[in-house]
Amino acid sequence: MTTWELQSAVHKAVKANLHAGMTELELADVITGVCPGWQGDLISGERTSQIEGPPTDRVIKSGDVVLLDLQICSENQWSDLTRVYFVGGMSDEQKIAYRQVVDALKTGEDNLYPGKKAKDLWELCRRAIGTEFAFTHHAGHRIGEFPTEEIVSEPRFVPECEDSLMAGMVVTLEPALYYPGKFGIRLENNYLITDNGCERLCKLPLDETEYIVKG
Numbered sequence: 001m002t003t004w005e006l007q008s009a010v011h012k013a014v015k016a017n018l019h020a021g022m023t024e025l026e027l028a029d030v031i032t033g034v035c036p037g038w039q040g041d042l043i044s045g046e047r048t049s050q051i052e053g054p055p056t057d058r059v060i061k062s063g064d065v066v067l068l069d070l071q072i073c074s075e076n077q078w079s080d081l082t083r084v085y086f087v088g089g090m091s092d093e094q095k096i097a098y099r100q101v102v103d104a105l106k107t108g109e110d111n112l113y114p115g116k117k118a119k120d121l122w123e124l125c126r127r128a129i130g131t132e133f134a135f136t137h138h139a140g141h142r143i144g145e146f147p148t149e150e151i152v153s154e155p156r157f158v159p160e161c162e163d164s165l166m167a168g169m170v171v172t173l174e175p176a177l178y179y180p181g182k183f184g185i186r187l188e189n190n191y192l193i194t195d196n197g198c199e200r201l202c203k204l205p206l207d208e209t210e211y212i213v214k215g
Helices: 003-017 024-034 045-050 092-110 118-129
Strands: 039-044 065-074 077-087 140-143 152-156 170-173 176-179 183-186 189-193 198-200
Touching: 003 024, 003 065, 003 077, 024 039, 024 065, 039 045, 045 065, 045 176, 045 183, 065 183, 077 140, 077 170, 077 183, 077 189, 092 118, 092 170, 092 176, 092 183, 092 189
Parallel strands: none
Antiparallel strands: 039 065, 065 077, 140 152, 140 170, 170 189, 176 183, 189 198
């Protein structure tokens, strides 16, 4: 099973089991049941506005956003994917925020090709979100080669990085926005940079209706 197929299997289990009343740690157990070696962020509710963090004993409630940023290795290849779930439905504010982040992700995708500067990808994704609550962290990064490099490797897509993409790199895009004390939305896909553009490496959908679970 490729690392991206394993990601899909994890999210299938999450969608089947995530519900109001369970704790973040119980959701982590669901993920571990599919992929014991996963790493990353598992946060819910107002914690999602804090960008990152490990699972806690916080009880997930109806109306919460649940953010999963999962780093998984299979067949000697890392993946680094982020999705958000909506417990019991989406508020209008959450729908708007989600679609802004999707637009930013697609804008970045259209600009993934050899020679594109990392700093320009950061600026394009931030501008596409178009709100003061847009992310200030990196807009993506190269995924390091297993086992010699870090998962999050250079170049990182940040304002000061002059490095350019090269064919053969595996990279992420992860635009986001965060409403302080309320919720955060981050989406992350993985891509292979090709001679003429990019190839998306995971088929997890982006349609928000795929990520609404029972309240």
